[in-house]
Amino acid sequence: MEQLSVFDILKISIGPSSSHTLGPWRAIQRFIQSIQKASKLSQINTITVELYGSLAKTGKGHSSDTAVMLGLSGEDPETIDTNMIRQKTQLIRQSQSIDLLGIHPISFNPASNIIFRPENLPYHPNGIRIWAETDDGERLLETYYSIGGGFVVKEDEHPEESHHLLPYPAHTSKELLTHTEKMGGSILDILWENELTWRSKETIRMELLQLWEVMRDSVYKGCHTEGKLPGGLNVTRRAPQMYLKLMPDSDFRKPEEWLDALTQINCDTQQTLKWVSCFAFAVNEENAALGRVVTAPTNGAAGVIPSVLLYYLCFCKQQISEDDIIDFLMVAGEIGTYYKKGATISAAMGGCQAEIGVSSSMAAAALTNCLGGSVKQSLMAAEIAMEHHLGLTCDPVGGLVQIPCIERNSMGAIKAITASNIALDADPDDAKISLDQVIETMWHTAQDMSDKYKETSEGGLALKVSVAVPEC
Numbered sequence: 001m002e003q004l005s006v007f008d009i010l011k012i013s014i015g016p017s018s019s020h021t022l023g024p025w026r027a028i029q030r031f032i033q034s035i036q037k038a039s040k041l042s043q044i045n046t047i048t049v050e051l052y053g054s055l056a057k058t059g060k061g062h063s064s065d066t067a068v069m070l071g072l073s074g075e076d077p078e079t080i081d082t083n084m085i086r087q088k089t090q091l092i093r094q095s096q097s098i099d100l101l102g103i104h105p106i107s108f109n110p111a112s113n114i115i116f117r118p119e120n121l122p123y124h125p126n127g128i129r130i131w132a133e134t135d136d137g138e139r140l141l142e143t144y145y146s147i148g149g150g151f152v153v154k155e156d157e158h159p160e161e162s163h164h165l166l167p168y169p170a171h172t173s174k175e176l177l178t179h180t181e182k183m184g185g186s187i188l189d190i191l192w193e194n195e196l197t198w199r200s201k202e203t204i205r206m207e208l209l210q211l212w213e214v215m216r217d218s219v220y221k222g223c224h225t226e227g228k229l230p231g232g233l234n235v236t237r238r239a240p241q242m243y244l245k246l247m248p249d250s251d252f253r254k255p256e257e258w259l260d261a262l263t264q265i266n267c268d269t270q271q272t273l274k275w276v277s278c279f280a281f282a283v284n285e286e287n288a289a290l291g292r293v294v295t296a297p298t299n300g301a302a303g304v305i306p307s308v309l310l311y312y313l314c315f316c317k318q319q320i321s322e323d324d325i326i327d328f329l330m331v332a333g334e335i336g337t338y339y340k341k342g343a344t345i346s347a348a349m350g351g352c353q354a355e356i357g358v359s360s361s362m363a364a365a366a367l368t369n370c371l372g373g374s375v376k377q378s379l380m381a382a383e384i385a386m387e388h389h390l391g392l393t394c395d396p397v398g399g400l401v402q403i404p405c406i407e408r409n410s411m412g413a414i415k416a417i418t419a420s421n422i423a424l425d426a427d428p429d430d431a432k433i434s435l436d437q438v439i440e441t442m443w444h445t446a447q448d449m450s451d452k453y454k455e456t457s458e459g460g461l462a463l464k465v466s467v468a469v470p471e472c
């Protein structure tokens with residue numbers, strides 16, 4: 001059985017896409033590091049990267065070519081200075097050379113050494129084939145698949161055959177519920193026991209709070225950065241305008257100060273919902289601008305979890321508590337694992353229901369748990385949120401993660417809050433559909449969905465606007 005930690009679902013990344021930017025980047029890192037480990041890096045004279053299927057169809061808009069160049073250069077998505085990305089890739093294009101891992105220069109022309117092939121490789125629509133040639137003519141070839149949320153598998157790898165043992169293994173939410181009933185504990189009791197098999201308590205807390213800081217900073221930066229998004233669609237960032245209407249004449253020196261001020265606001269329901277949208281827009285405008293965000297469970301859907309978490313902290317609790325943040329992220333991450341194990345978190349496999357739908361479901365369960373809902377109510381909220389995203393297509397205009405993606409994060413967040421409210425007022429024993437059933441339905445819907453609506457930009461809204469995507 002595949003065993004997943006919450007840190008497999010929530011991870012620090014840069015925009016705009018977990019499957020099309022982070023995934024290829026990680027694949028390239030694995031390839032180039034394996035060459036270095038074999039002490040062959042200094043012998044490499046040529047590298048060619050082929051991006052297949054959805055990676056070819058929307059790869060330029062999703063900056064897959066940028067990810068390839070940065071991965072080859074030895075940059076890491078968690079640590080790269082996002083302000084330097086454009087400069088670094090322009091230098092590679094102009095010089096037609098690249099320093100592998102920053103130390104071994106070779107000729108590299110992105111126009112000919114990164115090849116977009118629209119046909120699919122057999123295992124998954126996001127295929128990456130990497131060739132390298134050494135001075136003495138040896139050819140090295142590896143194939144990877146970016147299977148959603150930044151997960152990468154090498155050809156013939158089987159992550160589902162994990163041998164990691166958990167005290168409370170759960171492939172489905174029903175198994176989680178059974179564990180809590182047998183133990184007489186909460187969702188969090190089970191999750192902590194499982195997570196402690198991977199990391200110490202201190203490390204779990206520290207890493208979750210690091211994720212939170214990236215989320216908070218992406219909202220803050222998005223609210224305070226004006227201008228147009230890159231990519232050729234000429235989309236204006238709207239979060240700063242929304243923010244100024246909600247909080248005019250504000251002047252903060254750092255995100256912590258700003259957040260404290262937010263917890264002091266008393267606003268009506270309409271204003272609260274506007275704040276939620278503003279948070280979601282801020283994160284996804286940062287994501288679209290190749291900024292740093294937390295993949296949750298993908299980059300296209302990165303705004304849902306932070307905006308619902310901020311809704312909870314600022315407008316429900318009106319205080320920032322580390323324990324609340326940790327509880328929220330733990331439950332959200334766990335719900336995401338059920339979709340990864342039982343269906344997909346890849347839009348190239350399942351459309352936008354696999355991104356925004358899953359993030360909304362994760363947020364709904366986390367919010368319900370934090371607001372005092374029972375285990376059954378939390379799972380019910382997750383079910384309701386996904387139920388109303390079933391069939392949602394992925395049709396990004398120009399292959400960019402902007403339209404409809406940015407607004408869609410706001411919708412996913414609002415639906416999560418509504419789903420939580422419904423579940424908190426309901427008797428979950430009356431629920432007719434379980435979370436596991438809706439996950440199964442989502443997977444069947446994904447299989448019935450035309451490929452046009454699976455991150456190819458060959459259908460839906462993507463056909464309504466033409467845009468020439470410039471090179472990054």
Ligand code: SF4
Nearest residue numbers: 300347352355394405
């Ligand atoms: S439409 Fe949805 S799934 Fe597709 S790129 Fe946008 S956010 Fe991701």
